[in-house]
Amino acid sequence: MTSSQTALHVDDVTSGYKASVVLRKLSMSIASGEAVALVGKNGMGKTTLLKTIMGYLPKKTGAVRVNGRDVTQLPPHQIARAGIAYAPQEHALFPDLTIRDNLRLGLVKASWFDERFAEIEPIFPVFKSRLKQYAGTLSGGEQKMLLVARALMMRPSIILLDEITEGLQPSVIDRLADALLWERNRHGTTLLLIEQNVPFALKVADRYVVLKQGHIIDQGSANDDAAAASIFEHLRV
Template sequence: MSQVALNIERVTSGYKASVVLRNLSLSIGSGEAVALLGKNGMGKTTLLKTIMGYLPAKSGAIHVDGLDITRLPPHRIARSGIAYAPQEHALFQDLSIRDNLRLGLPRVSVFNERFAEIEPIFPVFKTRLKQDAGTLSGGEQKMLLVARALMMRPSIILLDEITEGLQPSVIDRLADALLWERGRHGTTILLIEQNVPFALKVADRYAVLKQGEVIEQGDAKHLGAAASIFDHLRV
């Protein structure tokens, strides 16, 4: 593995007295994409919220490029170079597309430069920057979440079920966007997915989470990976 970008070491986390993650360890190399798979309720979203500081780790440590972020507040973690696209639509519905995209930028003056980079991937926004985000379709809102994350030029992107409820054409566009981002900026990606074909297209490796623990990891391009993953995702 290349230099470690995100290192999760024996992390236990959950909600108040309820433990969801149990001594979970996972390392992701710089520029690598890892798909975290598993049935609902296994702790996938809990892991992302713990990384971002929305849930405190009860034990263990999380490092980003060697920096210990375990006890940092969410805004400090975001400033360390992590962008998060949550499963729920975390958009400002009454603000324009432009204003949503501007959130998280280091300064307003870089907007045109950053938008020019992502516009070929998300051409739907080119002539609609003044439109309120709340008027977009579900698929367009998902694309806006990803576009906003890319505008930040993060070193790490965390993506939670971004394909849920989307049409195949939109899913293909999101896959292209993530592959483009990795190719151009070497961004590290951790994505949670139920859509296994999408996950295997984007990711280098997969990890399967069951009852708060990583029970299997492997090469996402391995011919036998899909069958093994589907076994773990059966209800």
């Protein structure tokens, strides 16, 4: 599901960690409702790009726009309020809070909880009878699902996902793919996902973009018969 309207635009962005430059004048656009898989070997700037979009890293040059709004200089919490949900590679859960409380943290109003949870509960039935359980007692796969569930509860216009399938069983990966496809079909949500699991990436995404040393070096349609071979070649070299 795509449209001609641009949801996310990264324009000539340079970013990194203190004196270390990782992204070098990178530009890319994602249409509203489009899903893009960002692939490449480790250390090529993929996570840096997501953290830069979210405002966790400063932009040395360039601009970031969300649904036409310039968010370049905004702090992370204001960028989130502009309509972006972020599921990072490192678990950003509160282990000493319950599942319910972790899910509720993504909501502007606590009164929205019942309606929002009722919508996602069929996708994540494992949480229905366990809302009072502490998040720190969940398995790794369940914690990943909780991260995605919290993002969906926000009803964002854009979701950023960083290696969400890493270390997960195939059955959990399939459930996450179904959840993201459901979200796109129901709400037209835009997705940008970093992913090493190529079959998962191609199942969820419309398009793939290959990042190497802070530059986009290749991109193509996820529906192309040669897409998987092209991505695996880039990951191998």
